Amino acid sequence: MSATDDLRAAGVAIWLDDLSRDDLVSRRLADLVATHGVTGVTTNPTIFATALADHPDAYAPQLAAGRAASRSACETALGLVADDVRAACDVLAPVHDASGGADGFVSIEVTPDAAHDADATLAEVRELRALVDRPNVLVKIPSTDAGVRALEEATAEGFSINMTLLFGLARYREVMAAHRRGLDRAREAGIPLAGIRSVASFFVSRVDVEVDRRLAEASGGRAHPLRGRAAVANARLAYAEFEASLEDAPWQALAAAGAHPQRPLWASLGVKDPGMRATRYVEDLVAPHVVETMPSKTLRAVEAEGRIPADGVHPGLRDARDVVDALAAAGVDLGDVAATLERAGVAAFGESWQRLLEAAEAA
Template sequence: MTDALKRLSQEGVAIWLDDLSRSMITSGSLGELLDQQHVVGVTTNPSIFQKAISAGDGYEEQLADLAARRVTVEEAVRMITTADVRDAADVLRPVYEATGGLDGRVSIEVDPRLAHNTRATVAEAKQLAWLVDRPNTFIKIPATRAGLPAITETIARGISVNVTLIFSLERYREVMEAYQAGLEQAQAKGLDLSTIYSVASFFVSRVDTEIDKRLAEIGTEQATALRGKAAVANARLAYQAYEEVISGERWQVLSRAGANPQRPLWASTGVKDPAYPDTLYVTELVAPGTVNTMPDATLRATEDHGEITGNTVGGTYEQARADLDALERVGVSYDDVVQLLEDEGVEKFETAWTGLLDSTQAELERLAGGED
């Protein structure tokens, strides 16, 4: 057993868990992850909640109460998910206090069906922040075209945001622009910028999954040689873009006013292709001031045999750009891939949310005795 997770933390990577369930909270296993595996944050999404609530462990009493009250299924799901996030935030509160608000945070996502509606997304973000009512909460807003102004307005209201479903470098730059615009508006309102935080969730493994599929279809020697390179290259160039923004004068003005950087967060870091090392999207994306949110299997794999050798992002930008350029030359369109992944990402979360609503509705009807 190595202490790779400790070394990862020492390199400036915040380790967050990409999972949550009520049983993790009540059994104490979430607290153990904080104490023993250097975990300092938690992220959730509709798929995670669908899995947790469908498993049923720990939700029976609350579901029975909700059924007795005859609440709508949408209200039931929000009561259940915000209760889990609130309780998890309480478990992580000591980390939040110890890091001055930087970590110890739990993320909860707006209804994915609102991803293309700016006004509704902002309204939902406000409602979630009110419902959870914990300072160490991030409201997750997808980086769709409609999500960008929602990010700005939510930040301007002093609500901390986890921007999710970022796949392209262009969209990532737009997200950083939206964050800075929100901070400027917050400052104009007289808000304390030091209390506002944000992370930008840049998705990793799905990029390789889609691009590798296209490379296999092309089938040439040049195409095959590029398998497994795109996701890491894309993320490394995102970090380069982050460095450029925080070194710019606009950011420096905000920083002097107390603003916190919007940290890059590596999301979707579970390796999908068994041919690749299961710690690939951890060990190859070590850089200071970043977050890596890992599913439990990736966390355990990193703890067991991850090799943390220092910063693996700095000094790689030229090769990363060359790798992405090579994709275009063999016939893989970067722009087409990242737009497809954004569209699919929203669709997958909508599907998971619908599945969660359906399964919760069935439980409510069962517990209400099947009465109308």
């Protein structure tokens, strides 16, 4: 068996964190689905800005049509993104059908202008869902205060959502609670719960980057024994929260009415530390019902050198709690780390969207 086979056997869904028009035209995405176990795709403005810059000819006819129709850069960019996401949804439609709607999703993100406005976010969820017009699209919402409120409203209306830019346990609890409230409201409104799916995108490598920076400052630049240990510990404890959320009676009642759990999705699995194995995050966070999203580089590394355990989370939960306690003793506040990374993530989201607009204008 290959490493990707081992991941699937462990109950992990493999999603590609990458997409371009060239991937679709060349059938590279279809090949990854058919032969490499890929069952979903996540996207963001950076991915599309890179795709547009690297393959301008693939988008030339659509860009020319946008200019002829006097569309704004925003309208043009959204059209490009929606077309690629729609085409990717079509590639993954057989996966979606074969899994009974559990997998085969492609994500499209709301614009950064809506990140701190719940009403604007909800309006964009409706717009993007209609624009792509496929049952296997997930609309990505950043997990800000406004995003959490929008998640509840969107879920109550029956939309499937990918909550992104999650870094800490406190915010994750808020996301899980909002998702459940939305399901409760959808049930009361007579909306079938079976058609509502959601993932919570918990970022990994960025946590190590920020924590390791703080540890280096505290130790005067010397190597710290906790270096590179925070991100996995943080994600493992998030998974424990996920499991615990499925055990109470209110959730069991929702499940009996057809509701599906909001699956944890591990994002940012590409390692940033050159001293770390390229597949380390993928291996250490293997657990049933999770999604692991990987850029092409990480997927290739997993196929070439991955050593996939049957379970990378549960055996390490005690160690995860010890690591978090040790970080606190060393003066690292993971709550503040999460808040810092959320602010930086939203700011980077805006910058990426601006790069996409500029790439559309330049092309």
